[in-house]
Amino acid sequence: MTSAAFAELDAAFAEHGPDLxxxxxxxxxxxxxxxxxxFREATRIDDEVLATLEELTPLAPLHNPANIVGIRAAMAHFPDxxxxxxxxxxxxxxxxPAxxxxxxxxxxxxxxxxxxYGFHGTSHEYVSGRVADLVGRSDIAIVVLHLGNGCSACAVLDGQSVETSMGMTPLEGLVMGTRCGDLDPAIPFHLARTTGMAAxxxxxxxxxxxxxxxxxxxxxFRTVxxxxxxxxxxxxxxxxVVTHRLIKYVGAYAAVMGRLDAIAFTGGIGEHSPLLRAxxxxxxGVLGVVLDESANAAARGEGLLSAPQSRVAAYVVPTNEELQIARESVALVGR
Incomplete structure (x- = not known):
């Protein structure tokens, strides 16, 4: 499968460029x-890093193994x-720590x-940086709502993540496509005792x-x-239920940061659902948010959703994780 994928990649480069x-x-x-x-920052991959990623598999058994397969295949295809x-x-x-x-x-x-640990960090970093550009300053308190099949909220204060909804795994937090989000941890024990369900x-x-x-x-969400x-x-x-959980998180994060200057919606649902944004x-309104209903309904791509009198600026910002990954990779290798 990986060899077929890289054959398609080579064909795409040959057709569209650049000449590799x-x-x-x-x-x-x-x-x-x-x-x-x-690993707390972009890291150049070598055998030692790959071995460490293997060791971390118990923390992300659904994701890291696939990531490692992709890395090994890419390293074989682009060895130099x-x-x-x-x-x-x-x-x-x-x-x-708190x-x-x-x-x-x-x-x-x-x-x-x-x-x-928190997740969706590449998206939250890109979107919060883009909001800072739109507002025109970096010393702002932002709540980014990454809403897709996987969903997470992040409180970004002066460019730094200070709270986020996903936890040790991506299961915690907001209601998602197939993940429950926040849950009384006693519920699985109750089901195990009463139904015999295995772990x-x-x-x-x-x-x-x-x-x-x-x-x-x-x-x-479109079908729903x-x-x-x-x-x-x-x-x-x-x-x-989805809306209630989102409102609760935004309010909590505003309190954690001590203020709220901007809210950003991103991800497939965040970018394309005027209903949920509205x-x-x-x-x-208790936080000073005033929605521009016309702007929200008409939003296509990046745009301002809040009315001029709103104390909090609200935006839709399409995420660009690929660009963020490219920026960090180029910065690390020094070109």
Whole structure:
């Protein structure tokens, strides 16, 4: 499969350019979901780094193994070019201890790396930087809402992540396409006792069959919105749950930062659902948010959603993780 993928890549370069022989790549950037506490910035990949990524597999068993397969295949295909790992967790290295520490036995923290790491960092870094450009200054308090099949919120204060919704794994936080988000941790124990469900079944259900899919049977927010518009009570209730969770997080993050200057929506849902943006922003008047309904309805690509009198600027900003990965890779290799 990987050889076929790289054959397609070579064909695309041959057809569209550039000529790889005459103008070889500066670096190959790889998105890696979990860097644990060992990788806190862009890192040039070598055998030692790959071995460490293998060791981190228990922290991200659904993601890191696939990342490693891709890296090995790319390194075999481009053996003479630097390869750089860009970690989803790296942007959240600035989380203060009060934000990343769980109230569990210290042994769990020290021996098993149990703590909040946060994810979608590449997206949150790109979008928060773009919002700073739009506002015209970097000393601002932003809540970025990355909303797609996977969803996360991030509080970015003066360019640094200070709180984020995903935790040790991407399961925690907002309601997602198939992930439950925040959950009473006693629920899996209750189900194990009363139904006999095994740990693997609980893991699969909370990751693959919960969230929107668990509430409505489908994990596509567009379909859920269409069903709600047609009078489907379960779909309407699911949108209420999603909206409630988002409002709660925005309010909490504003309190954590001590102020709120901007909100940004990104990701497939954040960029393309005026309905959800309106539901969230329309409920944040207590923070001084005033929605421009016409601008929200007409938004295509990057744009301002808030009215002139709004104390908080609200934007939709298409994420560009590929560009962020490219920037960090080029910065690391020095060209």
């Amino acid at each position: 022989a005459a103008d070889p790549p500066v670096a190959v950037g790889h998105r890696v979901v979990h860097g644990g506490t060992r 070019i630097p390869h750089v790992a860009i970690f989803d967790t790296a942007f959240h290295r600035t989380l203060p 934000a990343y520490t769980y109230a569990v036995p210290r042994e769990w923290q020290e021996r098993y790396d149990v703590r909040r 693997a079944d609980l893991d699969r259900t909370l990751n693959k069959d919960s969230g929107l899919k668990g509430l409505t049977g489908v994990n596509d 919105a269409e069903r709600a518009e047609a009078g489907d009570a379960a779909a309407a209730a699911a949108i209420d 539901r969230v922003l329309g409920s944040l």
